[in-house]
Amino acid sequence: MVRSSKKNWIFDLDGVIVFTDKFHYLAWKKMAKTIGIDLDEKTNNRLRGVSRADSLEIILEQYKGEPLSQKKKNELMEEKNNLYREYLNEMTPNDVSDDVKKTLRVLRERGDKLAIGSSSKNARLILEKVGLTDAFDEIADGTNIKKGKPDPEVFLKAAEFLHKAPEKCIAVDDAFSGIDAAKNANMKAIGIGDSARYEKADYKINKFSDLLAI
Structure with missing residues (x-):
């Protein structure tokens, strides 16, 4: 052609x-565990290509506690991102x-x-x-x-x-x-x-x- x-x-x-999907998964999973959620791969697959805020809302569908304030949600997203960036720092051209x-x-x-x-x-x-x-x-x-x-x-x-x-x-x-x-x-x-x-x-x-x- x-x-x-x-x-x-x-x-x-x-x-x-x-x-970097594996890093997203590990970071979200570790964060989710702090609020009593065991993030499985099926739910994780729904997060692909989705914004951080929307990803958190998908995870929170499994949350059993009192409704979270926006401040708490922001803290959770920041926690996830910090974990994710730790994983990213290990990346190389390889x-x-x-x-x-x-x-x-x-x-x-x-x-x-x-x-x-x-x-x-x-x-x-x-x-x-x-x-x-x-x-x-x-x-x-x-x-x-x-x-x-x-x-x-x-x-x-x-x-x-x-x-x-x-x-x-x-x-x-x-x-x-x-x-x-x-x-x-x-x-x-x-x-x-x-x-x-x-x-x-x-x-x-x-x-x-x-x-x-x-």
Whole structure:
């Protein structure tokens, strides 16, 4: 297939570029235990691609105590984030696959624009730890937005940072909520990982380097 033009890519971070799900799970699980909740993997799967505040509300569906104040909820979210950041600090460039590194390099050599569109407020820390900060032209993350996916805000913000119209961008996400966010932003959506089986994805890929054929 002949490539017709340069492309504008917006990538989710967790589950696409790096895999920090295990760190999220460990941090949420440890936090949940402090309020008497044993977080299982089934519930944890519902947290993927969801904002920190919404994730906490999902976990609190199992809470049996008195209703929590917003102040207490904020404290719990801060506790989780501190635990998560402790895990992230152990990350190195070895936590990024050669497939991802090579593909990003080829896309840049082609002259494509690359951005991150992640709900995570720790996106910059993660990219710094794995040595990929300079691999992307722009970073839109949880510090730039008020609404998590499936709201399109983070993808729209990434397109704005790239100075590109949303319909000229292609979003890559592993979560169903991310694919929904991309479609809500009027972008083409590529499903990878779990979302490769989501019917709303315009393209479905098995590995990151499959992007080179699109």
